[in-house]
Amino acid sequence: MNRFKHLSAASVEDAAASLRRLGPTAHVIAGGSDLMGCLKDNLWMETPTAVIDLKTIPGLNAIREDADGLHLGALVTLTRIAESQTVQSGWPGLAEAARRTGSPLLRNMGTIAGNICQQNRCWYFRYPDKIGGRIDCVRKGGQRCLAVPGDHRYHSIFGAVKKCIAVNPSDTAPALVALGAVVRTDRRAIPIDGFFSAEMGAQSTVLEHDEIVTDILVPHQGPGAASAFRKIAFRQSIDFALVNCGVALTLAEGVVRTARICLNGVHNNPYRCTGAEEALVGxxxxxxxxxxxxxxxxxxxxxxxxxxxxxxxxxxLVADTLLDCAPAA
Incomplete structure (x- = not known):
């Protein structure tokens, strides 16, 4: 691993100011389960020169429920979400998604903001520098996606974004999309349907370089609401999903009133199944x-x-996850 400066941020404003001052080779770290791997593998074409620690900022690790819904601080760990009685009772699909992410050790480290901000998965993009040097794929500014003519077993089944067929790896993302969450930063509120953007090169979100997620708002789902999450992976305890699915429905008198369905692990961005949603309603x-x-x-x-x-x-998986939302007989 190359040397870099490590700075402890006193506030969100302090962290954002450090990012602006240090430029594009500075990165923020929360749990670090994705960032440290990127640093060890010397993943980026520009070597990171500074890492700004967000864990020293007070107030970013709270879970609370109010009239707006569920508020998850950016630094709330996946373990706390999975084990929270508040989340389990009101947003069970999200609790299950957090529970199915990684291993217990990774869930203890990983944060909700980090899970939705991690970079897309592709073994060409993430090829370690120490094993023959970085691969100049299209996601790093190269001319072509090497997975298309190469090994694409785990890649997008819904086509490419700017020639790239890497997939979004997040488990919590499809649950949050299904639940209509809003990602809040130090400067704006972003509906989660517009948060993910593989169009922006190596990164997987619309965040500006000096923009920091502060919390995630998950709205109340209302009477008759149900949510569920399922995941298929080789090793159930730790692997990234081959395919996962988040669903949120509202039912009244046996009729589907609203439906949101999201697949992940199948495209560059979490994939809303709008045709399926429309067919269910009514x-x-x-x-x-x-x-x-x-x-x-x-x-x-x-x-x-x-x-x-x-x-x-x-x-x-979509059919099975939907049926998880059916009222008990």
Whole structure:
């Protein structure tokens, strides 16, 4: 690992000012489970010169519920979200997503803001510098995506964004998208549907370089609300998802009134299944309607030959996650 300066921020304003002063090779760190791997592998074309620690900022690790909904401070760990009775009772899909992220050790370290801000996964993009040097893929400013003609087993089944077919790896992201969360920073509130942006090169969000997430607001879901999360991975305890799914529904008298469905691990950004949502609204939630929604969720899929297995996997996962929201008989 190359040498870098380590600064402890006293406040969000202090951290943002340090980012502006130190320039684009400065990075913030919270739990560090993604950043430290990037630093060890010398991932970026420009070597980081400074790391600004956010854990020294007071007030960013609170979980509270008020009239607006659930407020999650940026530094709240995934373990606390998974174990919170407040989250489990009002937003069970989010609690389950946090519980299924990584290993217990990683959940103890990893924060909610870090989980949604981590960079996309691709073994060409993340190839360690110490093993033959960094690979100049399109995500790093190169001319082509090496995964398309190469090994793309775990890559996007919904096409490329600016030639890149890397996937968003977050487990909490699809749950937060399904729940209509709002990401709040030191300068604005960003509806989560507009937060993720693989169009911006190496980074995976719309955040400016000197912009810092302060908390995430998850609205109350209202009467008849239900949410669920499912994930398929090779090793259930620690692996990134092959496919995961977050669902939030509102039902009244057996009829679906609102529906939000989000897949991840299948595209550069978390993937809203709007066609499936529209088909559900106004009807009953049954095995047949859930299966139809699963079909519609992957209707736009354009898999490559090595990752075509993800299409039936995603189809079934959407149907199963929907049925998790069905009222108990």
């Amino acid at each position: 009807g009953a939630l049954t095995e047949e309607t859930a299966a139809k929604a699963g079909e519609l969720a992957v209707a736009g899929a354009k898999p490559l030959f090595q990752n075509a297995y993800k299409v039936p996997m995603a189809r079934a």
